[in-house]
Amino acid sequence: MSAVGATGSARAVPAATRNVQLRAFTALCGRDLWVTVRHEFGSFLAQALLQPIFLLFVFGRVLPEIGAARVGYGTQLLPGVMALTLVLTALQNTALPLVIEFSFTKEIEDRLLAPLPVAAVAVQKILIAAVRGVIAGLLILPLAALILPGGIHVHGPNWAALIGIFFFGSLAAGAMGLVLGTAVPANRISVAFAVVLTPLIFTGCTFYPWIGLQHLRWFQVFTLINPLTYVSEGLRAALTTLPHLAGGWIALGLGVSLVLFGVLGTRLFIRRAVD
Amino acid sequence: MSVTESVAVVRVEDLHKRYQAEGPEAVAGVDFEVLEGEIFGLLGPNGAGKTTTIGTITTRVKPTSGRVLVDGVDVSVDPVSAKLRIAAVPQMSNLDRALTALENLTFHAAYFGAGRRERRERARELLARFGLGGRENDHVNNYSGGMAQRLMIARALMHEPRLLILDEPTTGLDPQSRLFLWDTMVDLRERGTTLILTTHDMIEADRLCDRIAIIDHGKIIALDTPTRLRRLLPAEHGVEVTVAATEDPTEAFTAVSASERSEARPAGEGRWRVRLYGESNGDAGGLPEQALHATQRGGLELIELKRLEGSLEDVFVHLTGRELRGADGAMVSGRWSG
Numbered sequence: 001m002s003a004v005g006a007t008g009s010a011r012a013v014p015a016a017t018r019n020v021q022l023r024a025f026t027a028l029c030g031r032d033l034w035v036t037v038r039h040e041f042g043s044f045l046a047q048a049l050l051q052p053i054f055l056l057f058v059f060g061r062v063l064p065e066i067g068a069a070r071v072g073y074g075t076q077l078l079p080g081v082m083a084l085t086l087v088l089t090a091l092q093n094t095a096l097p098l099v100i101e102f103s104f105t106k107e108i109e110d111r112l113l114a115p116l117p118v119a120a121v122a123v124q125k126i127l128i129a130a131v132r133g134v135i136a137g138l139l140i141l142p143l144a145a146l147i148l149p150g151g152i153h154v155h156g157p158n159w160a161a162l163i164g165i166f167f168f169g170s171l172a173a174g175a176m177g178l179v180l181g182t183a184v185p186a187n188r189i190s191v192a193f194a195v196v197l198t199p200l201i202f203t204g205c206t207f208y209p210w211i212g213l214q215h216l217r218w219f220q221v222f223t224l225i226n227p228l229t230y231v232s233e234g235l236r237a238a239l240t241t242l243p244h245l246a247g248g249w250i251a252l253g254l255g256v257s258l259v260l261f262g263v264l265g266t267r268l269f270i271r272r273a274v275d
Numbered sequence: 276m277s278v279t280e281s282v283a284v285v286r287v288e289d290l291h292k293r294y295q296a297e298g299p300e301a302v303a304g305v306d307f308e309v310l311e312g313e314i315f316g317l318l319g320p321n322g323a324g325k326t327t328t329i330g331t332i333t334t335r336v337k338p339t340s341g342r343v344l345v346d347g348v349d350v351s352v353d354p355v356s357a358k359l360r361i362a363a364v365p366q367m368s369n370l371d372r373a374l375t376a377l378e379n380l381t382f383h384a385a386y387f388g389a390g391r392r393e394r395r396e397r398a399r400e401l402l403a404r405f406g407l408g409g410r411e412n413d414h415v416n417n418y419s420g421g422m423a424q425r426l427m428i429a430r431a432l433m434h435e436p437r438l439l440i441l442d443e444p445t446t447g448l449d450p451q452s453r454l455f456l457w458d459t460m461v462d463l464r465e466r467g468t469t470l471i472l473t474t475h476d477m478i479e480a481d482r483l484c485d486r487i488a489i490i491d492h493g494k495i496i497a498l499d500t501p502t503r504l505r506r507l508l509p510a511e512h513g514v515e516v517t518v519a520a521t522e523d524p525t526e527a528f529t530a531v532s533a534s535e536r537s538e539a540r541p542a543g544e545g546r547w548r549v550r551l552y553g554e555s556n557g558d559a560g561g562l563p564e565q566a567l568h569a570t571q572r573g574g575l576e577l578i579e580l581k582r583l584e585g586s587l588e589d590v591f592v593h594l595t596g597r598e599l600r601g602a603d604g605a606m607v608s609g610r611w612s613g
Contacts, residue, residue, distance in 0.1 A: 013346065013356075013359050013360050013437065014359060014388070015356070016353065016355035016356040016358075016359055020355075020359070020388055021355060023388045024386045024387070024388070027382065027385035027386045027388075028386060030382070030385065031371075031374075031382045031385070034378075034382075035373045035374065039373050039374070040373065105369065105372055106365065106367060106368075106369035107369055107370070107371050107372065108369075109335075109363075109365065109369045110369060110371065110383060110386075110430070111386075112334075112335065113333065113334075113358055113361070113362070113363060114358065114386035114387070115355050115356075115358045115359045115386070115387060115388075116355060117354070117355060118354075273335070274334070274335055274336070274337055275294060275327075275330065275335065275336045275337065
């Protein structure tokens with residue numbers, strides 16, 4: 001109708017360079033971090049920390065005090081609780097939002113139309129969940145210092161191992177969440193969570209060291225299919241002098257979990273995002 | 276209209292989509308172009324293939340065969356480049372519920388690389404333009420349906436897309452919101468944005484769209500301007516006379532020579548509607564004049580006399596049939612619904 005109309009408001013469309021895609025990726029991360037800090041910090045902390053607080057309190061304080069567990073069980077328990085918190089937080093922070101965003105709120109659509117490949121949206125989901133997992137895992141240390149009877153006793157922490165386990169463990173757990181969040185239809189998610197999370201929690205060497213299972217050989221072997229085992233044993237190795245699964249096996253277990261769930265989860269995500 | 280030259284913003288070429296290998300084709304060979312600066316309507320019964328067609332343009336559906344080009348970019352080959360050019364407003368809200376209205380806009384712009392200051396300025400400008408100024412810090416959960424719809428359109432405009440796709444944008448909105456959106460769409464066209472609109476609302480399509488494609492069973496069965504589409508109706512010209520009568524008044528109109536055939540239906544409240552079909556200006560005097568005479572001669576009280584022109588809805592029903600589609604296929608009402 002007008003001259004402006006004829007020429008259009010058409011600004012030059014930028015080329016889909018790597019830079020454009022990287023900026024979109026960063027902005028998606030920025031949105032998630034902003035929401036974590038500004039809008040959901042309380043609920044994030046409650047979701048991530050309530051369970052470990054009670055685990056530390058009951059297993060690390062109550063049971064030893066009433067004589068149902070050895071004094072010092074808390075110190076043994078600490079790496080396991082950290083691992084559990086790290087893994088569950090990262091897993092749930094990919095799986096739950098994905099289920100909700102794909103099915104109910106459709107919020108995922110705005111991300112899928114952002115200028116980056118669909119697979120990058122999946123990777124970004126894993127990354128942010130991993131960051132949340134790491135934060136929750138780290139917060140266990142001051143909490144344990146407060147809750148456990150004698151505080152925490154960390155013996156010559158192996159920092160490189162600790163960082164490595166946190167990094168790969170949280171990413172692998174985020175990738176597991178990606179698989180869960182994209183493979184399971186929304187109406188089945190509560191069942192899926194019960195069926196997946198319960199065995200994950202109890203077969204992940206969180207409440208007992210892997211080496212201690214020697215006399216229960218079949219169970220010891222069984223725990224090796226649980227990625228959480230490698231995180232628990234890895235943190236046990238990094239933070240304590242307790243006997244643990246060999247370092248090579250821990251690295252292999254984490255690497256395989258990350259690649260396996262990462263590839264599978266991304267494929268499932270793409271299938272869900274593009275018909 | 277602002278189309279000075281026919282540049283195709285969207286080109287759909289022999290598009291086919293089959294969701295399951297053995298299943299039926301959701302889209303069975305669709306070709307069309309959407310020209311720069313036009314509002315292009317996609318009309319069709321539920322399950323006709325509209326959503327699938329739209330989905331291929333927005334990169335969310337992968338074509339089984341055929342091509343979709345947006346601004347010259349093959350959507351399947353380079354989806355990221357395509358995404359830089361388009362924006363989509365879905366029927367149901369997909370706003371980011373963790374964010375405020377303002378944040379919904381600014382983060383969307385950030386995904387498209389806008390700087391901090393630029394996106395805040397643009398967001399405030401758009402919020403004001405869409406009547407949402409003063410509510411920018413509300414969480415979108417507290418927004419009504421109409422407000423959410425306006426916010427979604429504002430969000431879509433944050434990255435200045437060349438093509439805006441609106442999927443049944445006014446379904447479920449109150450009349451004020453609907454009128455506002457209609458004005459908005461016309462305004463956008465004037466500003467040079469190309470629009471694709473799917474709708475079940477024939478009045479909306481008729482009023483807004485420069486061209487309309489009617490799609491059914493995965494194929495385009497008609498594509499033209501609303502005016503030319505209306506001409507597809509075989510014999511829907513004539514007049515409609517509403518008279519006060521207790522019984523069928525058809526008898527009074529038998530002498531109207533310009534009428535080729537007639538129908539009468541009770542209109543409630545002691546009224547009847549009589550439709551007389553034929554050319555308005557026949558040899559034996561005009562059809563309206565003859566109808567008026569007949570009313571007076573028959574001693575009937577005239578309530579309303581209007582020219583019949585096939586509505587877009589009549590065209591739609593004529594082309595797609597009257598049977599219901601899908602679970603909620605009750606969208607095709609009869610031609611006496613007006």
